[in-house]
Amino acid sequence: MTDGSAPAVVDIDIDLDRVPDDRPATSSGPLSWLVAAGVTVLAATLGISLALRSGSAPACAASRTLGAAPPTGTATHSGKATFYDSNGTGGNCSNPAAPANRLYVALGPSEYAAGAACGGFLDVTGPKGTVRVLIMDQCPECEPGHLDLSREAFTRIADPVQGLVPVTYRAVVNPPLPGPLTFRIKEGASQFWFAVRVGNHGNPLRAVEVRQGDSGPWRTTARQDYNYWLIPSGAGAGPFSVRVSDVYGNRVTASGIRMAPGQVQTSVIRMYGPGAPISSRKPATARPSVTRAGGTPTPARPVEVARASAPPAETPSTRPAGATARWCG
Numbered sequence: 001m002t003d004g005s006a007p008a009v010v011d012i013d014i015d016l017d018r019v020p021d022d023r024p025a026t027s028s029g030p031l032s033w034l035v036a037a038g039v040t041v042l043a044a045t046l047g048i049s050l051a052l053r054s055g056s057a058p059a060c061a062a063s064r065t066l067g068a069a070p071p072t073g074t075a076t077h078s079g080k081a082t083f084y085d086s087n088g089t090g091g092n093c094s095n096p097a098a099p100a101n102r103l104y105v106a107l108g109p110s111e112y113a114a115g116a117a118c119g120g121f122l123d124v125t126g127p128k129g130t131v132r133v134l135i136m137d138q139c140p141e142c143e144p145g146h147l148d149l150s151r152e153a154f155t156r157i158a159d160p161v162q163g164l165v166p167v168t169y170r171a172v173v174n175p176p177l178p179g180p181l182t183f184r185i186k187e188g189a190s191q192f193w194f195a196v197r198v199g200n201h202g203n204p205l206r207a208v209e210v211r212q213g214d215s216g217p218w219r220t221t222a223r224q225d226y227n228y229w230l231i232p233s234g235a236g237a238g239p240f241s242v243r244v245s246d247v248y249g250n251r252v253t254a255s256g257i258r259m260a261p262g263q264v265q266t267s268v269i270r271m272y273g274p275g276a277p278i279s280s281r282k283p284a285t286a287r288p289s290v291t292r293a294g295g296t297p298t299p300a301r302p303v304e305v306a307r308a309s310a311p312p313a314e315t316p317s318t319r320p321a322g323a324t325a326r327w328c329g
Contacts, residue, residue, distance in 0.1 A: 068110040070117030070135065070204050071171045072247055079145025081126060081167045083154035091137025093118035093227040094197055096264070098136070102152040105133040108142030118227040120204040121172040124149065126157025126165050132172065135204075138225075173248060174272055175202050181254055181267045183242060189261045192234040196242065196257075197227055199264070201271045203246040210243075212236040214255055218243060244271065252276060 071077060084106065086098050091106065093115065098104055105124070107117055117135045124131055124147060131153045139148040147169060151160060158165040182199035189195055198208060208229040209218040221229035238259035245251040254267040270276040 068113040068116075070107070070111050070113050070120060071122060071169065072120075072173075072204065073171060074173065076168050076170045077145060078166070078168050079147060080164055081124065081147045081149050081154060081157070082164050083149045083151045083160065084139075085151055086137060092225070093136045095136045095199075095227075098150070099134050102150050103131060103133045103156075104136045104150045105153065106137035106139040106142070106148040107135060108139050108144060108146055110144045112138040112225075114225040115223055115227045117204055119199070119201050121175045121202070122147070122169045123172055124153070124157060124167050124169040126154075126167045127162075128157050128159070131156035132175070173203065174250075177202050177270055177273060179266070179270075181244060181252070181269050181271060183254065183257050183265045183267065184263070185257075185259060185261045185265075186228055187261045189259065190234065191237040191259070194221075194231040194235040195224070195228040196221070198229070198242075198244055201244060201246060203248055203250065203271070205244065206247045207245045208242065209245075210235045211241050213239065214241055246271060250276075 086104065086106075088098050090097050091104070092112070105122060106112075111117060112135075120135045122133050122135065124133060131149075133149060133153050137148075139146065142148055147167060149157075154160055157167065177200055179200050181201060184197045184199070186195035186197070194210065196208070196210070198205060205223075208221045208223075210221060210229075210231065211218050212235060219231055219235060221231050224230050238257065239255070240257045240259075241253055241255045242257050243251065243253045250272040252269050252271060254269045257265055257267070
């Protein structure tokens, strides 16, 4: 990744709690004018400092404000590519680990879009050829069009000695799925605090909704920039039905998701493709994963059992070639 520098912040130390000395007021004149001018400059500088401090927002909030969105549809984009190594971790998207084929990419904040890009795939073309990569990480210092590929992916399209190469890239609509949807309730979750990560969805997700059991109103979750979907007040004790929608209009419902923090629950529902059902009442099966110590939920990346990435061969799409993405406001 490239290096970035943060804007300088002016710190002014003012003791607002100190009682001023009891001194007689001075007469007006050049000295008092200078003092007044100095106070004015000081106040203005303090205002700048406070604005800089209070104006800094998390990457997720900033990207939402700027209308950021991941690459979608069939448009081809031009940019550049570098490479890095995630050292086996799953990146900002809270993946269990790097994909088995180690073909992945980190996007800059505007295209990572506070986690909205997580789980999607890009076809990237460079001087030597094309490679398909999983979006699983964020490159905070990368501008739009700058892809930070894994070394293995970069090697497929260019000589690593080059370090930086021009590329074109496009989103993959309805890539092959490695299996049914998976659900992971975050450590620390309870009936009073709910967070779930959805896996094996192929396309970027637009919405995740949850309800207690198989009836009742659907509750909207809020996407977090570390790729969990959150209901701060909780969704109940479970089991849950979870309705998942992607940016191309695919929507399915999985039932029987249990309140089992730290476990990956594999449903029987595929996000799309031949035979993908609308919903299922068969409970999801859970398999244990390596979990971190319990405690207050944080956006730290969880450790799960690694799952294979989508195979490189592309199957026929179930959506029109010109499919366009839809985003929530």
